Amino acid sequence: MESVKHIEIKEGMSVKDLVKEMNKCGVIGAGRIGKASEIFAEMLNKKCKIYFGLAGAMVPGGMRNILKDMILDGYIDVLVTTGANLTHDLAEALGFQHIKGESNVNDAELNKKGFDRVFDSYMQNKAYEKMEDLFNEHLSEIENKRLSGSEFLRLLGSWIKDKNSILRVCYEKNIPIYCPALMDSGIGLMLWGLLAKGKKFDILLFDDLKEIMNSVWESKVNGVFYIGGGVPKNFIQQAMQFSPNMAEYGIQITMDRPEWGGSSGAELKEGISWGKMKPKGKFVDVKCDATIALPLIYSYIKGIKRK
Amino acid sequence: MESVKHIEIKEGMSVKDLVKEMNKCGVIGAGRIGKASEIFAEMLNKKCKIYFGLAGAMVPGGMRNILKDMILDGYIDVLVTTGANLTHDLAEALGFQHIKGESNVNDAELNKKGFDRVFDSYMQNKAYEKMEDLFNEHLSEIENKRLSGSEFLRLLGSWIKDKNSILRVCYEKNIPIYCPALMDSGIGLMLWGLLAKGKKFDILLFDDLKEIMNSVWESKVNGVFYIGGGVPKNFIQQAMQFSPNMAEYGIQITMDRPEWGGSSGAELKEGISWGKMKPKGKFVDVKCDATIALPLIYSYIKGIKRK
Amino acid sequence: MESVKHIEIKEGMSVKDLVKEMNKCGVIGAGRIGKASEIFAEMLNKKCKIYFGLAGAMVPGGMRNILKDMILDGYIDVLVTTGANLTHDLAEALGFQHIKGESNVNDAELNKKGFDRVFDSYMQNKAYEKMEDLFNEHLSEIENKRLSGSEFLRLLGSWIKDKNSILRVCYEKNIPIYCPALMDSGIGLMLWGLLAKGKKFDILLFDDLKEIMNSVWESKVNGVFYIGGGVPKNFIQQAMQFSPNMAEYGIQITMDRPEWGGSSGAELKEGISWGKMKPKGKFVDVKCDATIALPLIYSYIKGIKRK
């Protein structure tokens, strides 16, 4: 039996050393940050394919650089995300930085001023116009094509010049992006706008399902890393379920609770019953705002060279 | 200024009278149940088109009959939901009732016994086999077709005989079902199974976006009712955004919090900044497990004849 | 193995029948309301001493009548509560009803208008003046006395005329009230005011500890019912720990989570490790706003005659 070592802070301490302290302490919240960091380090040091599920307001919440760097570092092999994160990434790529605001605000006035609120962060509504321009400019690349969602998102990444864009770096590094509910986003609306004008192309989202199923099937050792729940988590979990190689490692950062029964709040161990997670895998549920937890975990593993 | 009237309970009291008491009390949790019930009654008494967003484990959680009855009563005009709710509805329609279980359980043993856990409710894994049979039986109805998601779900509803099925009653009452992330579900897996075997058909989920945009555009008075957040909420909200007729009524039952910035926990009033909700609309955020709140609200309005 | 029966709503249904439906459904949130109601019924039908821990804003939240009725019905044998609930009860007894307000409000303006905010309910600040008058009027009854906290609260109850007052009905029915952090409340401030003016009396809160320890020790069958956590829960739990008759029944209604390690969010079963709860007792953790859960549970058991 191991005793709880109380965290010790030294002036000028590095984040890495703080996370080590958290790992020694080993319980409740701080301990889980430590454990998640250790599991992530192990995933990176082994030949493990890392499926990264990204939900929530991570771009409006200031996490864009970290995500971009994680992709450049080779720490993400497959990205599954919401349309919202990609749309906000695209907005920034087109020059529309998010604005620091307040949640306790008159929303009708914000609307008049052209700001869309995401809790205490705002996006300028006119970002949509620039998106439209971009799509019109590159229309010929999709017109009369049949594309899977990930093929389309790869194309979209190639249209972006901003080197800090998640879409752009995924394109450069050849990391597939799956966005199962692509229609449910500003990017989806752009595509709908073209279809509504009579342009022809098919985005076949069922092809994405085929791709991710094959991806999991072919990989021997799989690990999952979830920011928030939603469709990204469930889509990866589902791919694990019907593969011989269910997830051996798992990190989940979420504030959702298990008691209501939804997938977003479900503990990772629930996945064992479904055959999505290995009974003897290494899993941790981190109950923390991801904008706090992710910088800590990433600081801990920053610098590891992937095998 | 109105004072808080304390809730008074009488022996044998009806749920309707209890909700009236909650409405008089008017604050904190109980008051919001009362307010939501009043708003829903107003929606039903006016010529308002009701968009119902359904996320979370509502079928494993015992809400299937209520949802089915709400559709039969004409209280839902458009249903947007997760693949999971439809898959669990289908499993029950095929004879696989959910089992009362426990959350604090050995998941590896459950897996061996063939049970998939949803918090403290279990589904038998062999339900998937029966689903496969159903899809094989009706293959000819989709082979070589181009279908929108809602067209496919209408077909699926027609294959079901169980009169308590949500899919079935939507088919019968001609209520469209949109499931933007259809691939992300057991039903999606059935379709993928057929595609993987070389069968040909296209499910064009972008057509669903077109349909719901037109639906909102054509309707003068719109109301939204969200159980949980996720894609169903966001997909409806998005449709409201680009219509001249943004939502005038809104009820949201969720345990998610606004502080993390995600759409699922965002207060309805945030939608005003985006142009999704009318600045002077009637909205209420109910912070309660939906398996408790929905039966209360439904009991209150049960019996109202729609205009 | 038992299957999940979906809740069925009938027009005009009684709350009691709704809770029965919830009990049949048996899982997630609704099921726990059903289970709690069953456990409470069993507590009332057996010779069980019921310790009721009351925290949170139950009086500003509209629960005063229910609590008063539960005491009159003989459903509460010992009340442990926060000073805030007693202070708000006293304010109402002196004619200061709470006001329905809003949470999204300018607090500086409220302050100028003399309102103290409790989320979306307001109390008039001048209630404190009336309290002061009451204490001055009855000063002779406490001056130069040594009183336990519960003795003082009994006296306070006798000063109140309002028949809807929790303090008053506890006095009438001879139900002891323990308020371990009595200083931490408006009532505590009144006593401090007298002490500050040089009046002499001792309120010996350690005598309350002695009283409750004896109470638990003498009773053969004990049950606990917690609204919220805080000191009231912990104080009762502690009394159970050092008695041969640890709690056999337990109901806890709270929105706090276990993950942070605090007593307020701890599952009741954690109490088994401490020797506070019987390993084979009947316990349920209800995760719901108490202003919604309590009216449901009380409606279910209303009418039971205690043994």
Next chain:
Amino acid sequence: MESVKHIEIKEGMSVKDLVKEMNKCGVIGAGRIGKASEIFAEMLNKKCKIYFGLAGAMVPGGMRNILKDMILDGYIDVLVTTGANLTHDLAEALGFQHIKGESNVNDAELNKKGFDRVFDSYMQNKAYEKMEDLFNEHLSEIENKRLSGSEFLRLLGSWIKDKNSILRVCYEKNIPIYCPALMDSGIGLMLWGLLAKGKKFDILLFDDLKEIMNSVWESKVNGVFYIGGGVPKNFIQQAMQFSPNMAEYGIQITMDRPEWGGSSGAELKEGISWGKMKPKGKFVDVKCDATIALPLIYSYIKGIKRK
């Protein structure tokens, strides 16, 4: 208007630099850690009296060293806490370190083995015996005395030899500790045990109220720092309310939500309506597990010399 700067992580980065990045990012969770750190730095750099309210399982959660160091650094002027934190501090001082455990465990077996569980941390039950020895040994120092709670806790601190003890360092540095619900704790039980054996002494907790009221009254600039809510927060807030010098700075780290109306989850700004907080004060509500947030904030200000 300021834009959201995305957090940038560098290999080997210090925690201080990470928190600076969080402050630049400025929104949602990370931004609030940054803002809290800035506010705390300002409190330390001004002649501000710092009232620290400590609830929750901070000692079992590995925060004992940080708290002890904050007191030694002079960063806490007045400590208000729960009996549980002091009892767990005392247990460690007597040689009973907490044990890393699991929450998903058989509590009846833990009980047989003599472990008391605090979520996923255990305390040995026999710590109580050592506490009893300590109290017996020093009985003469309290017998036949009238002591305020803080006077007693000062004595208790003087009995402890462990230099890492919170109680001990408060004694050494002459920092008053208020524990309004002292009876509601293991330490309270020790005192009760002596009283039950017929020993005579009075602990007059109302004297603590007098002391803290005077303390706030005499200080010109006041700041509050709350870990969790409960009695510690409310007791400090109450002292601010009746002083001319309401709090000018405020930091609150809690996972409780405002919607249920309880003081623990109430936003700091609610205190403005009560006259507890200055309308133009600097406040921040940090929604994060305190075992994660506190090490970050403390790392940021570590090294500041107090005025």
